[in-house]
Amino acid sequence: MRNEKQETREKTNSILLSYYNNGKEFVFDSFLVYFYIKQYIMSRQSISFTKPNDEWLKAQVDSKEYSSKSELVNDLIRQARKQQVQIDWIKAKLEKAEHSGFTNDSKESILAQSKSFLNGPI
Known part of the structure:
Protein backbone atom coordinates (compact mmCIF):
# COMPACT_ATOMS: atom_id res chain seq x y z
CA MET A 1 0.00 0.00 0.00
CA ARG A 2 1.35 3.39 -0.96
CA ASN A 3 1.29 6.43 1.21
CA GLU A 4 0.02 9.84 0.08
CA LYS A 5 3.51 11.36 -0.43
CA GLN A 6 4.54 8.54 -2.78
CA GLU A 7 1.40 8.99 -4.89
CA THR A 8 1.92 12.75 -5.16
CA ARG A 9 5.56 12.28 -6.11
CA GLU A 10 4.57 9.83 -8.86
CA LYS A 11 1.88 12.16 -10.22
CA THR A 12 4.31 15.08 -10.55
CA ASN A 13 7.20 12.96 -11.90
CA SER A 14 9.46 14.55 -9.34
CA ILE A 15 12.49 13.11 -7.62
CA LEU A 16 14.05 13.69 -4.25
CA LEU A 17 17.07 15.99 -4.19
CA SER A 18 19.49 15.80 -1.31
CA TYR A 19 22.66 17.58 -0.29
CA TYR A 20 24.90 17.61 2.72
CA ASN A 21 25.86 20.69 4.70
CA ASN A 22 27.98 20.44 7.85
CA GLY A 23 27.32 16.71 8.03
CA LYS A 24 23.52 17.09 7.90
CA GLU A 25 21.46 15.75 5.02
CA PHE A 26 18.78 18.00 3.52
CA VAL A 27 16.18 16.39 1.27
CA PHE A 28 13.87 18.27 -1.08
CA ASP A 29 11.24 17.19 -3.54
CA SER A 30 12.37 18.41 -6.99
CA PHE A 31 8.85 19.46 -7.98
CA LEU A 32 8.52 21.62 -4.87
CA VAL A 33 11.93 23.22 -5.51
CA TYR A 34 10.94 23.93 -9.13
CA PHE A 35 7.57 25.34 -8.02
CA TYR A 36 9.21 27.57 -5.39
CA ILE A 37 11.74 28.95 -7.88
CA LYS A 38 9.08 29.64 -10.52
CA GLN A 39 6.67 31.14 -8.00
CA TYR A 40 8.91 33.23 -5.78
CA ILE A 41 12.28 33.80 -7.43
CA MET A 42 11.77 34.12 -11.19
CA SER A 43 9.33 36.69 -12.51
CA ARG A 44 7.58 35.98 -15.77
CA GLN A 45 7.79 38.62 -18.50
CA SER A 46 6.43 38.93 -22.01
CA ILE A 47 8.73 40.57 -24.55
CA SER A 48 8.72 40.94 -28.32
CA PHE A 49 11.70 40.53 -30.66
CA THR A 50 12.34 41.73 -34.18
CA LYS A 51 12.42 38.94 -36.74
CA PRO A 52 16.25 38.92 -37.11
CA ASN A 53 16.72 38.85 -33.32
CA ASP A 54 14.15 36.09 -32.90
CA GLU A 55 15.84 34.02 -35.61
CA TRP A 56 19.23 34.52 -33.92
CA LEU A 57 17.79 33.45 -30.56
CA LYS A 58 16.25 30.34 -32.15
CA ALA A 59 19.55 29.48 -33.82
CA GLN A 60 21.38 29.68 -30.47
CA VAL A 61 18.83 27.37 -28.85
CA ASP A 62 18.83 25.00 -31.85
CA SER A 63 22.63 24.75 -31.68
CA LYS A 64 22.22 23.50 -28.08
CA GLU A 65 24.29 26.44 -26.80
CA TYR A 66 21.31 27.28 -24.57
CA SER A 67 18.33 25.20 -23.56
CA SER A 68 15.79 28.01 -24.01
CA LYS A 69 15.39 31.59 -25.17
CA SER A 70 14.79 32.56 -21.56
CA GLU A 71 18.15 31.14 -20.48
CA LEU A 72 19.86 32.99 -23.33
CA VAL A 73 18.18 36.32 -22.57
CA ASN A 74 19.08 36.00 -18.88
CA ASP A 75 22.72 35.29 -19.82
CA LEU A 76 22.82 38.32 -22.12
CA ILE A 77 21.41 40.51 -19.34
CA ARG A 78 24.02 39.19 -16.88
CA GLN A 79 26.77 39.99 -19.39
CA ALA A 80 25.38 43.51 -19.97
CA ARG A 81 25.19 44.15 -16.23
CA LYS A 82 28.78 42.99 -15.77
CA GLN A 83 29.89 45.20 -18.65
CA GLN A 84 28.03 48.17 -17.14
CA VAL A 85 29.98 47.74 -13.89
CA GLN A 86 33.21 47.96 -15.89
CA ILE A 87 31.98 51.01 -17.80
CA ASP A 88 30.99 52.73 -14.54
CA TRP A 89 34.47 52.02 -13.12
CA ILE A 90 36.15 53.54 -16.19
CA LYS A 91 33.85 56.60 -16.05
CA ALA A 92 34.70 57.12 -12.40
CA LYS A 93 38.44 56.95 -13.20
CA LEU A 94 38.03 59.42 -16.07
CA GLU A 95 36.04 61.84 -13.91
CA LYS A 96 38.69 61.64 -11.20
CA ALA A 97 41.40 62.34 -13.78
CA GLU A 98 39.46 65.30 -15.21
CA HIS A 99 39.11 66.86 -11.76
CA SER A 100 42.75 66.36 -10.86
CA GLY A 101 43.87 69.27 -13.01
CA PHE A 102 46.23 69.86 -15.92
CA THR A 103 49.88 69.03 -16.37
CA ASN A 104 52.79 70.82 -17.97
CA ASP A 105 54.50 67.51 -18.87
CA PRO A 121 60.97 51.19 -15.11
CA ILE A 122 62.19 51.91 -18.64
Whole structure:
Protein backbone atom coordinates (compact mmCIF):
# COMPACT_ATOMS: atom_id res chain seq x y z
CA MET A 1 0.00 0.00 0.00
CA ARG A 2 1.35 3.39 -0.96
CA ASN A 3 1.29 6.43 1.21
CA GLU A 4 0.02 9.84 0.08
CA LYS A 5 3.51 11.36 -0.43
CA GLN A 6 4.54 8.54 -2.78
CA GLU A 7 1.40 8.99 -4.89
CA THR A 8 1.92 12.75 -5.16
CA ARG A 9 5.56 12.28 -6.11
CA GLU A 10 4.57 9.83 -8.86
CA LYS A 11 1.88 12.16 -10.22
CA THR A 12 4.31 15.08 -10.55
CA ASN A 13 7.20 12.96 -11.90
CA SER A 14 9.46 14.55 -9.34
CA ILE A 15 12.49 13.11 -7.62
CA LEU A 16 14.05 13.69 -4.25
CA LEU A 17 17.07 15.99 -4.19
CA SER A 18 19.49 15.80 -1.31
CA TYR A 19 22.66 17.58 -0.29
CA TYR A 20 24.90 17.61 2.72
CA ASN A 21 25.86 20.69 4.70
CA ASN A 22 27.98 20.44 7.85
CA GLY A 23 27.32 16.71 8.03
CA LYS A 24 23.52 17.09 7.90
CA GLU A 25 21.46 15.75 5.02
CA PHE A 26 18.78 18.00 3.52
CA VAL A 27 16.18 16.39 1.27
CA PHE A 28 13.87 18.27 -1.08
CA ASP A 29 11.24 17.19 -3.54
CA SER A 30 12.37 18.41 -6.99
CA PHE A 31 8.85 19.46 -7.98
CA LEU A 32 8.52 21.62 -4.87
CA VAL A 33 11.93 23.22 -5.51
CA TYR A 34 10.94 23.93 -9.13
CA PHE A 35 7.57 25.34 -8.02
CA TYR A 36 9.21 27.57 -5.39
CA ILE A 37 11.74 28.95 -7.88
CA LYS A 38 9.08 29.64 -10.52
CA GLN A 39 6.67 31.14 -8.00
CA TYR A 40 8.91 33.23 -5.78
CA ILE A 41 12.28 33.80 -7.43
CA MET A 42 11.77 34.12 -11.19
CA SER A 43 9.33 36.69 -12.51
CA ARG A 44 7.58 35.98 -15.77
CA GLN A 45 7.79 38.62 -18.50
CA SER A 46 6.43 38.93 -22.01
CA ILE A 47 8.73 40.57 -24.55
CA SER A 48 8.72 40.94 -28.32
CA PHE A 49 11.70 40.53 -30.66
CA THR A 50 12.34 41.73 -34.18
CA LYS A 51 12.42 38.94 -36.74
CA PRO A 52 16.25 38.92 -37.11
CA ASN A 53 16.72 38.85 -33.32
CA ASP A 54 14.15 36.09 -32.90
CA GLU A 55 15.84 34.02 -35.61
CA TRP A 56 19.23 34.52 -33.92
CA LEU A 57 17.79 33.45 -30.56
CA LYS A 58 16.25 30.34 -32.15
CA ALA A 59 19.55 29.48 -33.82
CA GLN A 60 21.38 29.68 -30.47
CA VAL A 61 18.83 27.37 -28.85
CA ASP A 62 18.83 25.00 -31.85
CA SER A 63 22.63 24.75 -31.68
CA LYS A 64 22.22 23.50 -28.08
CA GLU A 65 24.29 26.44 -26.80
CA TYR A 66 21.31 27.28 -24.57
CA SER A 67 18.33 25.20 -23.56
CA SER A 68 15.79 28.01 -24.01
CA LYS A 69 15.39 31.59 -25.17
CA SER A 70 14.79 32.56 -21.56
CA GLU A 71 18.15 31.14 -20.48
CA LEU A 72 19.86 32.99 -23.33
CA VAL A 73 18.18 36.32 -22.57
CA ASN A 74 19.08 36.00 -18.88
CA ASP A 75 22.72 35.29 -19.82
CA LEU A 76 22.82 38.32 -22.12
CA ILE A 77 21.41 40.51 -19.34
CA ARG A 78 24.02 39.19 -16.88
CA GLN A 79 26.77 39.99 -19.39
CA ALA A 80 25.38 43.51 -19.97
CA ARG A 81 25.19 44.15 -16.23
CA LYS A 82 28.78 42.99 -15.77
CA GLN A 83 29.89 45.20 -18.65
CA GLN A 84 28.03 48.17 -17.14
CA VAL A 85 29.98 47.74 -13.89
CA GLN A 86 33.21 47.96 -15.89
CA ILE A 87 31.98 51.01 -17.80
CA ASP A 88 30.99 52.73 -14.54
CA TRP A 89 34.47 52.02 -13.12
CA ILE A 90 36.15 53.54 -16.19
CA LYS A 91 33.85 56.60 -16.05
CA ALA A 92 34.70 57.12 -12.40
CA LYS A 93 38.44 56.95 -13.20
CA LEU A 94 38.03 59.42 -16.07
CA GLU A 95 36.04 61.84 -13.91
CA LYS A 96 38.69 61.64 -11.20
CA ALA A 97 41.40 62.34 -13.78
CA GLU A 98 39.46 65.30 -15.21
CA HIS A 99 39.11 66.86 -11.76
CA SER A 100 42.75 66.36 -10.86
CA GLY A 101 43.87 69.27 -13.01
CA PHE A 102 46.23 69.86 -15.92
CA THR A 103 49.88 69.03 -16.37
CA ASN A 104 52.79 70.82 -17.97
CA ASP A 105 54.50 67.51 -18.87
CA SER A 106 55.22 66.80 -22.54
CA LYS A 107 53.48 64.00 -24.47
CA GLU A 108 56.73 62.04 -24.43
CA SER A 109 57.04 62.37 -20.66
CA ILE A 110 53.43 61.26 -20.10
CA LEU A 111 53.95 58.29 -22.45
CA ALA A 112 57.13 57.28 -20.63
CA GLN A 113 55.36 57.47 -17.26
CA SER A 114 52.47 55.35 -18.57
CA LYS A 115 54.84 52.72 -19.95
CA SER A 116 56.74 52.60 -16.68
CA PHE A 117 53.51 51.92 -14.79
CA LEU A 118 52.65 49.09 -17.18
CA ASN A 119 56.07 47.52 -17.73
CA GLY A 120 58.14 48.66 -14.79
CA PRO A 121 60.97 51.19 -15.11
CA ILE A 122 62.19 51.91 -18.64
